[in-house]
Amino acid sequence: GEGRVPAEKTAARGRxxxxxxxxxxxxxxxxSGELLPGQxxxxxxxxxxLGVSRLPIRxxxxxxxxxxxxxxxxxxxxxxxxxxxxxxxxxxxxxHLLENEIIAGLPKPSQEQxxxxxxxxxxxxxxxxxxxxxxxxLRNHDFHFAIFQLDDRKLIIDEIxxxxxxxxxxxxxxxxxxxxxxxxxxxxxAMIEALRDGDNARLARLMDQHRHGSETQxxxxxxxxxxxxxx
Numbered sequence: 746g747e748g749r750v751p752a753e754k755t756a757a758r759g760r761x762x763x764x765x766x767x768x769x770x771x772x773x774x775x776x777s778g779e780l781l782p783g784q785x786x787x788x789x790x791x792x793x794x795l796g797v798s799r800l801p802i803r804x805x806x807x808x809x810x811x812x813x814x815x816x817x818x819x820x821x822x823x824x825x826x827x828x829x830x831x832x833x834x835x836x837x838x839x840x841h842l843l844e845n846e847i848i849a850g851l852p853k854p855s856q857e858q859x860x861x862x863x864x865x866x867x868x869x870x871x872x873x874x875x876x877x878x879x880x881x882x883l884r885n886h887d888f889h890f891a892i893f894q895l896d897d898r899k900l901i902i903d904e905i906x907x908x909x910x911x912x913x914x915x916x917x918x919x920x921x922x923x924x925x926x927x928x929x930x931x932x933x934x935a936m937i938e939a940l941r942d943g944d945n946a947r948l949a950r951l952m953d954q955h956r957h958g959s960e961t962q963x964x965x966x967x968x969x970x971x972x973x974x975x976x
Contacts, residue, residue, distance in 0.1 A: 760804075763797050767805035770795055775814055775825060776886070776913040777879040778920075782827040786815070813911055825914060836912050840956060843905050845949050847896045853943035854895055862891045862940065866933045873926045881920055882913075888933065892940065892948075919959045928958055 771791075774780040786806060792799045806823045809815040816826045828836070854862065865888040872880035886909065893902050909916075919925050932955045939948040 760801065763801040764804045764808070767791075767795055767797060767801045768808055771805055771809060772814070772910065776910060777882055778914060778916075779879070780825050780914070782825050782914045784825045785821065786823045786825070788822070812907075828912065828915070833912065833915070836908050837956065840905065840908050841953065843901055843908070844893070844952055844956070847893050847898065847901055847905070848945055848949045848952060850898075851892070851895050851940075851945055851948070854940055858891075858895060859937070859941060862888065863937055865891055866937060869933065870930055873930060878920050881926070882916060885916075885929065892936070916959060925958070929955070932958075 771780070771786075780786070788799050788802050788806070792802045795802070806815055806817075810817050810823070814826055815823050817823055865884060868884040869881055869888055872878075872884055889909075890902070890906065893905060896902065920929070932951060936948055936951050936955070939945075939951060
């Protein structure tokens with residue numbers, strides 16, 4: 746009897762950790778474009794792949810559904826959420842407002858901070874050159890959030906990240922195009938220059954242009970069923 750409570754607590758902690766790991770792994774797959782909007786999640790396959798039972802898979806899928814990244818359809822199961830045009834427009838409107846709020850108040854970065862940001866951009870460039878779109882997506886995220894995190898308003902930055910994650914599968918699709926990849930890299934260089942000059946107004950204009958490029962392109966692909974991978 747006495748030894749059971751700690752054992753039960755340990756088992757519950759283990760289950761919680763397993764669910765957290767599955768949530769993180771599935772988020773990463775969505776963010777990288779490995780899982781695309783409209784794609785069905787096969788729970789048995791995912792459990793096998795992640796080396797867990799189906800219980801943490803189901804719990805993780807419920808959590809991601811509550812976050813808006815998954816959809817649950819009766820008799821079909823869980824699929825990666827597809828955004829409607831109206832939802833997508835709202836996400837980009839909120840990003841515009843919150844990102845501009847952060848950029849307007851950014852302090853001028855130190856040399857060390859600029860070096861970190863430029864280094865992250867070099868990793869985006871390297872990933873683009875070897876056509877590693879997963880790495881490009883992830884390093885692009887790190888580049889932008891290194892800029893946002895020059896500001897210390899963590900709640901606003903956390904909300905920006907939630908909006909980024911929501912639209913992440915569509916960003917991954919945007920990078921399938923070589924022209925889009927070139928535009929991203931050119932705009933990043935201009936952003937680094939604006940940061941170096943401490944010109945937040947120019948940085949905000951560049952970010953609006955950067956965001957508008959993906960918003961315009963991605964608006965075109967929202968209308969049809971699950972997004973197809975490029976052949």
